Amino acid sequence: MNNAIRFFAGCLIVITILSCSKEPAFDATGTFEAIETIVSSEGSGVIKEFQLEEGQELSKGQYIGYVDTIQLYLKMKQLEAQVKSTISQKPDINSQIASLKAQKKAAEKDKERYTDLAKEDAIPQKQLDDINAEVAVLQGQLDALNSSLNITTKGISLQANPITIQIDQVKDQLKKSIIHNPIQGTVLSKYVEPNEIASIGKPLYKIADLSTIILRAYITGNQLPLVKLNQKVKVLVDADKESYKEYSGVIEWVNSKAEFTPKTIQTKDERANLVYAIKIRVKNDGFLKIGMYGEVKL
Structure with a gap:
């Protein structure tokens, strides 16, 4: 009988020791979360291609697919034709002033000849004055025509500028119709499929970088x-029913304001009504998942 009692007492001691080793003391608990990014469409139209699945690892800048761009392409071609049509109205300045330049050149040669003759008193002074006046008139006409043609050219260029800006806008829309992944991470949720209609701002998928993960705990x-x-703190998570996995974490944020104890979170002092949230960044080896519980040892 005494032996049975001793055996039973020994079993209780072993069970107690095992239970204590299974539940190490902790200072706070919380759940893991990540910075989640919802990627939305920047274009409107039918989704022609969409290459991703939930759980897939994506790199930054990776091509995902595209939204139908036919209408945008046709609009750009139309605007480019309008620009060419407008630019074609610019006058050919060189051809239009060629005749006056030739007349002026001939008059300047006559002026040189008449000047030499006037020095020798071979012609009346009036002839030299007349040729000088003719050169001045031709120069004035040439300047006026140049000015007029330049004004016309600038006016046509100004008419083409708004169309050019519209072309740049369409090119930007075409670029945004190509879907590229903005950050490296894991696809958490997929909201659309190919051949669905996308509009600007419509969510396409949710992604998060899980290489490091954040434990939000309360103290x-x-x-x-x-x-x-x-x-630096110790972070413990359940590995199985009998053991914990230990990670090293770094406190990166402490809330400056107190809040009421969340119902699903325990703290070391369960009698406290007010607690402070902290965020602990933990390097993830692939085992940690969003929503898992973690325990903190300060």
Whole structure:
């Protein structure tokens, strides 16, 4: 009988030790979360191609697919034709002033000849004055025509500028119709499929970088003096029913305002009504998932 009692007591001691080793003391608990990015469409139209699946790892800038761009392409071609049509109305300045330039050149040669003759008193001074006046008149006509043609050219260029800007806008829309992944991460949710209609701002998929993950935990006011930014802490998660996995984490944020204890979160001092949220960044080896519970040892 005594032996049975001793055996039973020994079993209780072993069970107690095992249960204690299974549940190590912790200072706070919380759940893991990540910075999630919802990628939305920047173009409107039918989704012609969409290459991704939930759980897929994507790199930054990776091609995903595109939204139908036929109408945008045709609009760009129409605008380019309008620009060419407008630019073609510019006058050919060189050809239009060629005749006056030739007349002026001939008059200038006559002026040189008449000047030499006037020095020798071979012609009356009036003839030299007349040729000088003719050169001045031709120069004035040439300047006026040049000015008029330049004004016309600038006016036509100004008419083409708004169309050119519209072309740049369409090119930007064409570029945005090609879907590229903005950040490296894992696809969490997929919201559309090929051949569906996309509109500007419509969510396409959700992605998060899970290479590092954040544990949002809660501490009491008594624990607040024990934590500081960039402090290293131990983070424990359930590996199985009998053991924990241990990670090293860094506190990257401490809330400056208290809040009421969340119903699903326990703290070391369960009697506290007000707690402070902290964020602990943990390097993920692939085991940690969003929504998992974690325990913190300060």
